[in-house]
Amino acid sequence: MAKQRVLSGMQASGLLHLGNYHGALENWVRLQDDYECFFFVADWHALTTLFQDPGKIREHTREIVLDFLACGLDPERSAIFVQSEVLQHAELFTLLSMLTPVPWLERVPTYKDKQRDLATSGKDLSSFGFLGYPVLQAADISIYDANFVPVGEDQLPHLELTREIVRRFNFLYGDCLVEPKALLTRHKVLPGLDGRKMSKSYGNAVYLSDDDAAVRQKLMNAVTDPQRQRRKDPGRPEVCNVFAYHRLYAPAGRLSQIDDGCRRAELGCVDCKKELVETFFRAFGDIRARRRALAGDPGRVRQILDAGAARAREVAERTMIRVREAMKMGWRP
Numbered sequence: 180m181a182k183q184r185v186l187s188g189m190q191a192s193g194l195l196h197l198g199n200y201h202g203a204l205e206n207w208v209r210l211q212d213d214y215e216c217f218f219f220v221a222d223w224h225a226l227t228t229l230f231q232d233p234g235k236i237r238e239h240t241r242e243i244v245l246d247f248l249a250c251g252l253d254p255e256r257s258a259i260f261v262q263s264e265v266l267q268h269a270e271l272f273t274l275l276s277m278l279t280p281v282p283w284l285e286r287v288p289t290y291k292d293k294q295r296d297l298a299t300s301g302k303d304l305s306s307f308g309f310l311g312y313p314v315l316q317a318a319d320i321s322i323y324d325a326n327f328v329p330v331g332e333d334q335l336p337h338l339e340l341t342r343e344i345v346r347r348f349n350f351l352y353g354d355c356l357v358e359p360k361a362l363l364t365r366h367k368v369l370p371g372l373d374g375r376k377m378s379k380s381y382g383n384a385v386y387l388s389d390d391d392a393a394v395r396q397k398l399m400n401a402v403t404d405p406q407r408q409r410r411k412d413p414g415r416p417e418v419c420n421v422f423a424y425h426r427l428y429a430p431a432g433r434l435s436q437i438d439d440g441c442r443r444a445e446l447g448c449v450d451c452k453k454e455l456v457e458t459f460f461r462a463f464g465d466i467r468a469r470r471r472a473l474a475g476d477p478g479r480v481r482q483i484l485d486a487g488a489a490r491a492r493e494v495a496e497r498t499m500i501r502v503r504e505a506m507k508m509g510w511r512p
């Protein structure tokens with residue numbers, strides 16, 4: 180039986196950090212076992228906030244592709260590509276935007292929040308593209324007849340909008356597009372180095388592209404239990420960010436020893452952080468080695484993206500033939 184199809188992408192508005200890895204990428208790697216997967220770097224989406232600085236998008240795109248491949252997205256099993264290299268996304272976006280009511284876009288809960296947050300950074304977000312990005316997202320998904328989209332709870336309203344747009348399209352032009360479903364998956368949550376959500380805008384992230392010195396420096400400066408002022412003060416692992424990282428990376432049996440040592444003030448924070456640095460490098464050793472090797476072989480990476488885009492275009496074009504016909508585009512005698 181043909182596998183069902185999954186589609187997901189990462190916006191090239193920034194580098195990928197450990198929060199992105201544990202929140203999405205790690206899960207995508209597993210999905211490849213059960214689904215036919217399409218994974219892309221959304222560089223057009225990044226233009227909604229970075230249109231004045233497109234050079235950054237190209238840099239991020241390169242780094243994100245390296246992250247994808249190093250973390251285990253497998254070009255033999257999945258199509259891995261860059262959004263702007265599959266022009267059919269833009270064509271479907273144009274057509275879907277004709278039938279999407281503006282109030283549907285204005286009511287997306289994140290629209291006003293994001294506009295408010297980003298406005299404080301001095302960015303101009305009054306563009307048509309920024310308002311319309313959920314339509315581009317709907318095109319990204321429907322162009323591949325995706326059955327499932329892996330999402331977190333916070334992204335459900337976006338997917339619901341895609342489903343509404345698809346339903347409206349099918350109502351107007353006949354059953355043509357597939358209505359995608361959410362693939363709600365459990366994922367690990369990792370706080371930022373200061374305890375807030377890990378985010379590039381908070382400056383509290385460890386990036387998959389960080390070199391050894393940067394990782395070491397960031398982890399050694401992570402915020403710990405604020406009540407543990409002196410070495411002899413007992414600590415509370417449950418409020419410590421370093422311990423949250425140990426939870427993910429400590430070898431079996433060691434976590435309870437760290438917990439105990441912290442509470443009894445037998446383990447100092449500096450030693451605890453040094454241990455974290457070592458376990459982190461062990462946990463990510465293979466990924467970081469693969470990343471370095473790929474970074475040194477840009478020709479191979481380009482080949483993978485070419486093959487991924489070719490596969491994506493083939494599927495996307497089949498959808499567009501149906502869509503153009505459904506919308507009565509073009510004319511032939």
Ligand code: SF4
Pocket residue numbers: 403404407414415416419420421422437440441442446447448449451452
């Ligand atoms: S010993 Fe470790 S777990 Fe305890 S407060 Fe210090 S860094 Fe956190």
